[in-house]
Amino acid sequence: xxxxxxxxxxxxxxxxxxxxxxxxxxxxxxxxxxxxxxxxxxxxxxxxxxxxxxxxxxxxxxxxxxxxxxxxxxxxxxxxxxxxxxxxxxxxxxxxxxxxxxxxxxxxxxx
Numbered sequence: 001x002x003x004x005x006x007x008x009x010x011x012x013x014x015x016x017x018x019x020x021x022x023x024x025x026x027x028x029x030x031x032x033x034x035x036x037x038x039x040x041x042x043x044x045x046x047x048x049x050x051x052x053x054x055x056x057x058x059x060x061x062x063x064x065x066x067x068x069x070x071x072x073x074x075x076x077x078x079x080x081x082x083x084x085x086x087x088x089x090x091x092x093x094x095x096x097x098x099x100x101x102x103x104x105x106x107x108x109x110x111x
Contacts, residue, residue, distance in 0.1 A: 003091045008075070010067045016107065017064060017077075019093060027097040031064030033108025035079050037096055038086040056110055 007020040015031040036059045038044070045051030059081070066078035074089040098108035105111050 003094045005090055008067070010064060012063070012065060015063045017067065017075075019090075021094065025094075025097075025099075027093065027099065028107055029093070029098060030107035030109055031079065032060050032062050033098060033104070034064060034077055034086075034088070035059040035062040035081070035083060036108075038083065039088065039092060040086040042083075042085055060109075 004022040005019045006022050007018075009018045010016075011018070017029045017031070017034060019027045019029075021027065036054055036056055038054070041051075043051065043053055062083075063080045064077055065080050068076045070076050070087050073091075074087045075093070076084065076087055078084040098104045099106060101108070103110060
């Protein structure tokens with residue numbers, strides 16, 4: 001598995017972040033999914049169990065409205081609910097690819 005992206009596209013109208021990886025895999029993330037799994041301290045705490053993460057029902061209508069690079073290793077995302085403190089490393093994004101998660105559709109929405 002490679003965590004080197006070769007292309008990154010945010011389609012705001014479709015609420016989709018798509019990443020092409022150097023090993024040929026393509027990951028597609030719904031904006032609400034990315035908000036739901038946000039790795040920031042506000043959403044996850046500094047230690048497991050410290051903070052209650054967002055509930056799906058609270059973020060299922062949230063949309064991604066912007067993305068920017070964080071160094072060469074991550075993306076910063078902005079969401080329509082005003083949240084923008086998550087740093088989504090490429091390693092972590094590949095790890096949480098919805099295509100590899102049970103109970104999620106191909107975009108990361110619970111089924």
